[in-house]
Amino acid sequence: MRQLSYSEAIREALRLEMRRDSTVFLLGEDVGQFGGCFGVTGDLYKEFGEDRVRDTPISETAIIGAAVGAAATGMRPVPEIMFCDFLTVCMDQLVNQAAKMRYMFGGKAKLPMTVRAPVGGGISAAAQHSQSLEAWFTHVPGIKVIMPSTAADAKGLLTAAIRDDNPVMFFEHKLLYPVKGEVPEGEYVVPLGRADVKREGSDVTVVATSIMVSRALEAAEKLAAEGISLEVIDPRTLVPLDEDAILASVEKTGRVVIAQEAVTRSGFSAEIAAVIAEKALDYLDAPIKRVGSKWAPIPFAGVLEQFILPGTEDIIAAVKELV
């Protein structure tokens, strides 16, 4: 199958959906002629024009507000927030408006909008451009949350997100943008709420999100040499969460490591851990281990940043504590 990068796959999903549905449009800072801060929207501006690939002022509240208003009145906006860190400045529009409109109005409104935002560190962008804030949104009923880890998933999940009639947070990892993978051509939809077993194994389950999936696979490769077999599960969508897939794997292996890039405390890994503890405690043959960033903002200098961020070795170390 042909190879596409993660960002090309996202762009392909956007392109196909914009061709398919004239109500789909993009808006965000520098998404037009400039092609997006990370080049994700690329040349879409040429094909669809400035109306449907709209450059906005640096004005996140306005971006999300406009998306909410447009979504409530028949459009399918796909706003981009340049860094997920900037979501903090438009939280009201997301949390109090987008997430709750349908509910507050007794089900009489529909908010089909997909907010794209890059997460993650690793590029010396420091504390305000490197966070992974996905857990915040998983705490708000009314929002769906997606974190693709591969190019193919990015395409399939983004397509599903755009077609979904709810506000969806679509978190892309910056370091994954150039990573290539096989991506199906043409229409490709990955349904929301379905986890993917990225590698089958028998000794320890690693539930990993976003970039930690590839790190978990690396760890699995290394540990296989030592005779430890990892099963790597990528939930892909955090809300809705495919609990069954995770529980089935935990029941099989009895041991679980949950890996996310966000700081560990109160991260989404805590939710997964709680689900396992509530529903599969009797299958656990070791404590649940979490791997994530240490308790500090993301620092600037590479050496500091690498110390804070979780890597393959952290997963390996966690696994070894369990077997």
Add this chain to the structure above:
Amino acid sequence: MAQEVLMPKLGLTMTEGTICAWLKPDGSYVNKGDPIFEVETDKITNKVEAMDEGILKIVLPEGSTAKVTQVVGYLLAEGEEIPAEAADVAAPATATAAPQEEVKAAAVPAEPKKEPVRVRATPAAKRRARESGIDLTQVTGTGPGGRIVEADVESYLEQQKELPATLPSEGEISAPVKATPTAVKLARDLGIDLAELSQERRLTKRDVLAAALLAEEGEEERVPLAGMRKVIAQHMLESWTVAPHVTINMEVEMDRARAIRKELNADCTQEDRISYNDLIIKAAAQALTEYPALNGTIDAEEIIYHNYVHMGVAVALEDGLIVPVVRHADKKSLREVAREVKDLAQRARAERLSLDEVTGSTFTVTNLGMFGVDDFTPIINQPESAILGVGTIKERPVVVDGSIDIRLTMTLSLSFDHRLVDGSVAAEFLGRVRELLEKPYGVRPEIA
């Protein structure tokens, strides 16, 4: 299904009891209704009967104390094991269920000081153990931190298959010695045999040191401060600490009392005989109705004046003392009081008192006269406000109207709680008791 043997609740106020003796050996077959162990509370000793039949598995050894409704043992069917979860569920803080009700309870510390047996096992290992009915304490953990993992249970099960499927006899039950590396080294150095130490949990350095200490001390006998002794110790200390005691003594002539007693005891059966103590009890009971402060109780910020007199009568036992209660002693006739005291004392010595017969007194009389004691300073039986000590009654020289006369006398020693009772009041009360004894018409024997 294993039946739990629980520490029963034997009275309104009982919260814990000490197993003073197992009446059936571990592993023996018991029938429903068989007395299986003796319980000693702060007040009494009771025999507990089996609620069911089965093979007795003792969990708590003699001398250990258990909370009410705590599991002290099991009655097992042939080939049955103690349930696995019993090994690690924490003991409930309180319980209200009656003994015959099935109560979810816990394994129990072998001795009060020791920590509960906590088997470190993963949930999966516990589930597997539960499913296969094995006791996790018998399984050696190989997981991180010595945790028992599911695989350990599996390998234990494999081992078990290879052993003969009979119930092991006592002594064979013990698993290989589990001890920390430090404990093993220390035991070797000190010449302690780890196999002789308790195997309820992994042995630590501390256990070995304790064993070594015990070995050094040799002949000296050490017994746990438990049961009645422990309770007496607590009560005495508490009373002495809580109440500022004052003791006053007063000599009482008992010639008239002797005459009355002689008269009353003429033509009367042994059971109906009246002792000096009975007269004193009755006199005190009457006086108490006139001096309510002596019959009162301090309850936090309030003083309770009781409108009845429940007379505690101290009875010495072989290994302690107990205070049965004559309820409404002020309203009962002398003879009724006498009969009741006799009955209570007999049953006290036979350890046949119910808990309610030894609680609720408002005043106590304690008599050391039979041991030749002239006077003493009794300690108040809390939460009462005073206690009357009775000394030896004998003939003594007394100055009467300027000349020495021989009279039958005794000394009454009244200890009172000075928070509640003033010296003058106490003196008046004691004077009133003397008056009633010296002129016993006030005692109203005719009600008998």
Add this chain to the structure above:
Amino acid sequence: MTGKVGIIANPASGKDIRRLVAFGSVFDNQEKVSIVRRILLGLEAAGVEEIIIMPDTYGIGERALEGLGKRKLKPRVSLLEMEIGHGATDSTLAAQKMAAMSVGAMVVLGGDGTCRAVAKGCGKVPLVPVSTGTNNVFPRMVEGTIAGLAAGAVATTGAGVIQQAKKLDIYGPEDWRDLALVDAVVTKEAFIASRALWDMDRIEAIVATRAEPDTIGLSAVAGCLSPVTPEEPAGIHLELDREEPTATVLAPIAPGLFSAVPVGRWQRLTVGEKVILKSGDKPRLLALDGEREVLVRAGEEAKIVLSASGPFVVDIGATLKRVQGEGFFNMAKNVRP
């Protein structure tokens, strides 16, 4: 002379719908504060002893003083004691009170509407009107510094060049209703609503005290047809006729808004001459100096009378020239009378 000057600044002027329907200038209150500040400094330079400022809801006077920082003004400055918050009548009341306090001049910030309100209360005190309104004829654009200086010169020297303006008195069936300084326009509107007037289709007639082609507003229609200067003792009355116009005039009726106005007959008025308005079966609204103001009910009759006894107005340029000639600016000689 008294050396006492009053300042009336209308916080509400310059914000009406003409910003939306035409291209009215935007005059925010902060700019008014700034102008008043320059007026104060001009008055101080002119040697004025006392300044009285009308209070207002925005606090233009206080803010103007506040903005001077630590600089202490030589003249005594106080706010007029009065109740505020009642719109245009605030200005009328302030003018009355200041006149009673014998101020030597009043500086008025606002548009035609504000000047009209002041004119109802100022009596014979000469005015220095400074335009801050949307489209103005009566007050002209003038720098605040100079306006202050001129007002100060008038108050301290008594040597000002002052002219009495014309006005239009509006009478109802029984009594005097109102006045206009520039124009009174008869419209078919039934509601005062947003006050301003911009729809020529609803206008029937215009009566003006002055008509110059270099102004904007409805008087400009007459100005583009038959000019009347502010000084001459005359006025003009014209009626629109969409059926058989005798002339069609291009006029800037609002800022940036031109209209081709079909005029029927028109006539010049002499002082004292009246125009009778009969409303007929439909009510009419009279817009005075550009604001819908007086309702004439169906069947009622109103009179518009040209008068020469309008407010006194300082000719800024002529005044300053005159006092210059008398050595007003010569500090060495210190010849201020």
Add this chain to the structure above:
Amino acid sequence: MEKEKLVDLYRQMLRVREFETKVTELFAQGKIPGFVHLYIGEEATAVGACANLRPDDYITSTHRGHGHCLAKGGDMKLMMAELFGKESGYCKGKGGSMHIADMDMGILGANGIVGGGLGIAPGAGLSAKLRGTDQVTVCFFGDGASNQTTFHEGINLASVWKLPVIFVCENNEYGISLHQSKHQRVADVADRAVAYGIPGVVVDGNDVMAVYEAVGEAVKRARAGEGPTLIEAKTYRWRGHFEGDPTVYRSDKELAEWKERCPIARFSKHLLDMDVVTEEELDKIKAEVDTEVEESVRFAEESPLPAPEEALEDVYA
């Protein structure tokens, strides 16, 4: 303007007034849970503005939204039922007073967040523009909201994209308890329009014709693709910020003066003066409005409460 339209303006204002007055009673009787923010005194603004709108135009509203909803064509019965928390209410009892919406009538919802609608309205405007319709959006907000980030970001976006949005600031002099002079340095929110390069107009918010006229011009401008307008309607709420507010921050005299300027009394007097209507006609309208309000209360009272499990519905589409 035709008599029919004039009379309708009067009727709409009266509907708001009587509805809100009834709500004060019902709230005091404990029949309406939660808390309510009433529009009494400000009727001319909502009615004057919405009289320019078509059913397919949009509005975004505020926490003080009953007036906007009624004026834009909301159903009084469904509103009252919602206030009661009934199943038959606009939001099935899930929204309450602060979240009433009617998507079919273009009412994009009252909003519990001060300034919330200022973010959403440009989106509705953008939607109309992208779909190529001439629908406009009226965004109601208060003087308090004009200090929120959404005021700046929303108006900036609408102006730079020339979106068909009319921003109507209902300046009622107070942000909850804080007088305008203590929450912003300007007195006229409309002055801020300069900063966005759009017209800003001050109107008498208690004069329904003044609001109607100004918003009408802004709507014309918006439909013509000329972009947004900021209109500031000076008005006053008679009740406290919410029912039960002791209003210690304002004087009785101030309230009395504003009551003198009652938008409904002023307008009806003018209609009578101008011989547009007779007293009898006004009385008849009053009676009809009273009946409508009573019917809405009866409807609300007779409606069932929602099933508790309904609370889990409508979280997602």
